[in-house]
Structures are given as C-alpha cells and as structure tokens.
Amino acid sequence: MPEVSAASPESLPTRIGEYRVLRKLGEGATSEVFLCRDEFHDRDVAVKRVRESAVRDPVDGRYYSRFFAAEAALVGRLQHPHVVQIFDAVDGPAEQYLVMEHVPGSTLRRYCRADQLLPLELIVEIGFKCAMALGYVFRQGLIHRDIKPANLLAVESGGHLTDVKVSDFGSALNLGADITQVHRVGSLTYMSPEQLDGAALNAQSDMYALGAVLYHLVTGHPPVEGESQAAMIQGILYGSVVPPSQRRQGVEPAVDEVILRTLQKQPADRYDSWDSFANALAALITNRQVPRGNLQAVLDSERFNLLRGLDFFSRFDDVELWEVVHQARWQRFPIGHKLMRRGEKGRDFHIIAQGEVAVRRDGQTFETLDAGALVGEMAYLAPSRELRTRTADVEATDPLTTVSFTPETLGQLSLACRQRFSEAFISVLVRRLHAAHEALSHPQRIL
Ligand SMILES: Nc1ncnc2c1ncn2[C@@H]1O[C@H](COP(=O)(O)OP(=O)(O)OP(=O)(O)O)[C@@H](O)[C@H]1O
Numbered sequence: 001m002p003e004v005s006a007a008s009p010e011s012l013p014t015r016i017g018e019y020r021v022l023r024k025l026g027e028g029a030t031s032e033v034f035l036c037r038d039e040f041h042d043r044d045v046a047v048k049r050v051r052e053s054a055v056r057d058p059v060d061g062r063y064y065s066r067f068f069a070a071e072a073a074l075v076g077r078l079q080h081p082h083v084v085q086i087f088d089a090v091d092g093p094a095e096q097y098l099v100m101e102h103v104p105g106s107t108l109r110r111y112c113r114a115d116q117l118l119p120l121e122l123i124v125e126i127g128f129k130c131a132m133a134l135g136y137v138f139r140q141g142l143i144h145r146d147i148k149p150a151n152l153l154a155v156e157s158g159g160h161l162t163d164v165k166v167s168d169f170g171s172a173l174n175l176g177a178d179i180t181q182v183h184r185v186g187s188l189t190y191m192s193p194e195q196l197d198g199a200a201l202n203a204q205s206d207m208y209a210l211g212a213v214l215y216h217l218v219t220g221h222p223p224v225e226g227e228s229q230a231a232m233i234q235g236i237l238y239g240s241v242v243p244p245s246q247r248r249q250g251v252e253p254a255v256d257e258v259i260l261r262t263l264q265k266q267p268a269d270r271y272d273s274w275d276s277f278a279n280a281l282a283a284l285i286t287n288r289q290v291p292r293g294n295l296q297a298v299l300d301s302e303r304f305n306l307l308r309g310l311d312f313f314s315r316f317d318d319v320e321l322w323e324v325v326h327q328a329r330w331q332r333f334p335i336g337h338k339l340m341r342r343g344e345k346g347r348d349f350h351i352i353a354q355g356e357v358a359v360r361r362d363g364q365t366f367e368t369l370d371a372g373a374l375v376g377e378m379a380y381l382a383p384s385r386e387l388r389t390r391t392a393d394v395e396a397t398d399p400l401t402t403v404s405f406t407p408e409t410l411g412q413l414s415l416a417c418r419q420r421f422s423e424a425f426i427s428v429l430v431r432r433l434h435a436a437h438e439a440l441s442h443p444q445r446i447l
Pocket residue numbers: 001002003004025026027028029030031032033046048084100101102103104105106107150151153167168170
C-alpha cells in the first residue's frame with residue numbers, strides 16, 4: 001500500500017459530498033483517502049471513500065461493507081488525543097465515505113525500515129501513547145484487531161515525528177455488540193497467536209500487536225518472519241523471538257523484557273492491563289533505560305506522568321490530562337527566579353510540577369509551596385480588575401517546573417477539562433478557607 005500516492009489529476013474527484021477535495025493522501029485495499037476542506041467547520045479533514053469495486057466484490061464485498069459499518073458506528077465516539085477522530089460517516093447510494101480528523105504526516109511504516117529507525121526513547125514514547133490510547137479504546141468496549149504500523153499515523157512537523165494517533169477501526173470488535181467474531185482479520189505479521197487460532201480475544205491481543213510494532217520499530221524486522229504464510233503461522237504459534245538487543249545496539253535488557261513480555265504466546269503471560277504495560281514503558285524512560293540521545297526536551301509521556309502524580313490533577317481523567325500536557329505552557333526556572341511580584345497585575349496562574357517556591361511579603365517568608373500547589377490563582381479568579389493585583393512575592397527556592405495558563409489558554413480547553421479546573425480550584429480554595437478559619441480560631445497552633 002503506497003504511503004502517499006501521487007494520483008493523476010484526472011482521477012481526483014473535485015468534491016466528495018460537501019467536501020472539496022484538495023489531494024490524495026493514500027490508499028488501502030478497500031478505500032482511498034483524500035485531504036479535503038470542510039468549509040462549514042473551517043478545517044481540513046481526511047475523507048476515506050470506499051472503492052466501488054470493493055463493495056461490489058462478489059466474494060469479499062459484504063466484509064468490506066462490514067468494515068465500513070464498524071467505523072461508521074464510531075462517529076463522535078472516540079475522543080482521545082491519540083486516536084484519530086471520526087467526524088461523520090455517509091452511507092449514500094452513490095458512495096460510502098468517512099470524514100476523519102486529518103493527521104499531517106505519514107504512518108509508522110516508514111520508520112520500520114532499517115535505514116529509518118527512530119531513537120529508542122521516541123519509540124518507547126510512541127508505545128506509551130498508543131498503549132494509553134488503546135486502554136481508552138478498550139474501556140469503550142472495543143478491541144482494534146488490526147494494529148500495524150500502517151494504522152498508526154505519525155504526526156510530523158519540520159520533518160520530525162512529533163506525535164502518533166491510532167486509526168482505522170474497520171476491523172474493530174465491539175465486545176458489547178458483536179455476537180459473532182470474524183477471525184483472522186488483521187495483518188498476519190502483527191497478529192497474536194490467539195487471533196490466528198480463533199480463540200476469544202481481549203486487550204492482550206491488541207497488546208501483542210502493539211508489541212510486535214514496537215519490535216519492528218526498534219529492530220527494523222517484525223518479530224516473526226517467514227518465507228510463506230504457513231511458515232509465518234508456524235512462527236507465530238510456536239517460534240521463539242530473537243531479543244531486540246541482539247538486533248540493535250544499545251538496547252538494554254529492560255527494553256527486551258518489556259517488548260518480549262507483550263509477545264508471549266499465552267495472553268495471560270503478557271501485561272494484565274494496558275495501564276501496567278504503559279507504566280512499564282514509562283518506567284524505561286524514568287529509569288533512564290533508554291538513551292536520551294539528542295532530544296533534550298521533556299517527553300510528553302514524562303509530562304503526563306508528572307501531572308498524574310499531582311494532587312491538583314487527581315480528578316482529571318487521562319484524556320483531560322493529555323489536554324493539559326498539550327495546551328499548557330511548560331516553563332523551567334532557576335533558583336532565585338521571581339515568579340510573581342507583589343503589586344504587579346497579572347492573570348496567569350501556575351501549578352508547580354517540580355520544585356519549590358517561597359511566598360513572601362516584606363521579605364518575610366510566610367509559606368513554602370511545592371509540587372501540586374497552585375500559585376497566582378487569586379488574581380486569576382478575582383471578579384474585578386482592582387483585585388487582580390499580586391498580593392505577595394513568589395520566588396523559586398529550588399529549580400522549578402511550572403504548568404501555566406492564562407484565561408485565554410484555559411478558555412481553549414474542552415468544557416470537560418475546564419470543569420475539572422473549576423473543581424480543583426474550589427477544593428484548593430476550600431482548603432485555604434479551612435486553614436484560615438483554623439488559624440483564626442487557634443492562633444497558637446500556627447506559631
Ligand atoms: N486521518 C488521516 N489523515 C491523514 N492521512 C490518512 C488518514 N487516514 C488515512 N490516511 C492515509 O491513507 C492511507 C490509507 O488509509 P487506510 O489504511 O485507513 O485505508 P484502508 O483502505 O483501510 O487500508 P487497509 O484496508 O489496507 O488497512 C494511510 O496509510 C495513510 O497514509
């Protein structure tokens with residue numbers, strides 16, 4: 001399947017339904033994908049149109065219709081930053097198509113080539129994001145069943161891979177609704193033994209496939225190779241897998257361990273949940289078991305895990321936390337940096353992600369705040385302009401990492417996420433009120 005097909009202009013439709021076609025993005029066995037303009041919503045979208053020949057196919061036509069129906073059933077349902085959103089599905093007499101979020105970039109297929117391999121830390125980061133995304137998908141009652149590099153879209157910017165999104169839910173099994181399981185959908189190269197066998201599937205089957213993709217990304221080879229389909233099947237069911245460290249220099253035993261665990265023949269021998277798999281991947285980064293290479297920047301997975309540990313975000317779910325990871329301004333400050341000065345106007349607020357600050361008035365420290373604490377929210381929440389003045393100096397007494405928002409950037413978050421912020425603000429304010437009340441009633445306690 002070509003990644004990006006340079007379609008001849010004459011074969012390019014001018015419109016698909018209400019969408020103006022800009023160019024062809026790619027094609028698969030059953031469909032073509034076009035970059036289109038959604039004028040109503042003022043955004044670019046990817047429109048996946050089922051080939052007429054596919055639907056008419058006398059043998060497989062009804063399966064193809066089923067693939068379309070499976071994806072169409074998910075319109076508006078999967079909302080996760082690492083899952084391609086499906087905006088609309090049209091099942092017309094003339095054409096069937098899906099309207100999806102456009103992902104600018106390519107797919108992970110190109111990064112499986114031995115001469116294009118990604119740094120290890122980026123592969124682990126990709127694994128972490130996909131594991132979290134598939135955990136979300138599983139909680140919606142779905143098993144993807146066709147996790148492969150071509151279905152993991154790579155967001156690229158300036159020639160670099162910056163993010164990843166799971167796509168193509170045509171083969172998805174809805175545990176709540178599908179009574180019969182069609183077996184052997186999916187790509188043999190990444191298929192779990194139980195999927196081959198026709199046994200019942202669960203989260204561990206997608207986990208195997210994601211592990212196989214990670215193996216391919218790390219080594220440039222799929223975990224099982226064979227000259228023929230029969231040899232492949234034999235290998236998947238009974239063969240042993242060469243540890244990734246034997247195929248790529250610099251791979252630590254801990255990385256071998258995580259990947260090989262997902263490729264165990266028995267689902268029960270793999271991780272027991274997506275969360276434990278994601279945590280094992282995150283630990284490889286935290287424990288420095290993958291080289292940090294030239295990428296000095298903090299990884300999204302580290303940010304995510306940092307936020308997950310903070311009290312302020314304890315009621316945020318994973319999707320909301322990812323929003324914060326992507327939309328907040330992350331800043332680092334040295335010791336001595338003045339985060340705020342008394343008397344200054346300002347409406348931004350910060351959550352301390354790492355480090356410590358002293359809150360001072362007239363040179364006297366009256367409070368120290370550390371990870372999870374909120375700074376500057378009083379001016380943010382103030383109901384009138386006059387009250388938007390900082391009432392204290394705030395200075396870093398430790399190297400500081402903060403997560404900051406202005407009223408404008410907070411306003412760009414989803415309603416659900418803003419709701420979580422309001423709840424977190426209220427609980428901080430109630431705790432403060434309570435402390436102030438205690439201090440007033442028992443002044444000796446705070447001496
Ligand atoms: N949302 C998207 N944004 C950008 N490009 C996309 C998007 N969806 C698909 N593509 C491109 O189109 C190609 C074909 O898409 P897709 O794999 O979904 O088609 P398919 O017919 O389901 O393929 P197959 O049946 O072989 O898995 C992808 O490999 C990718 O290059």
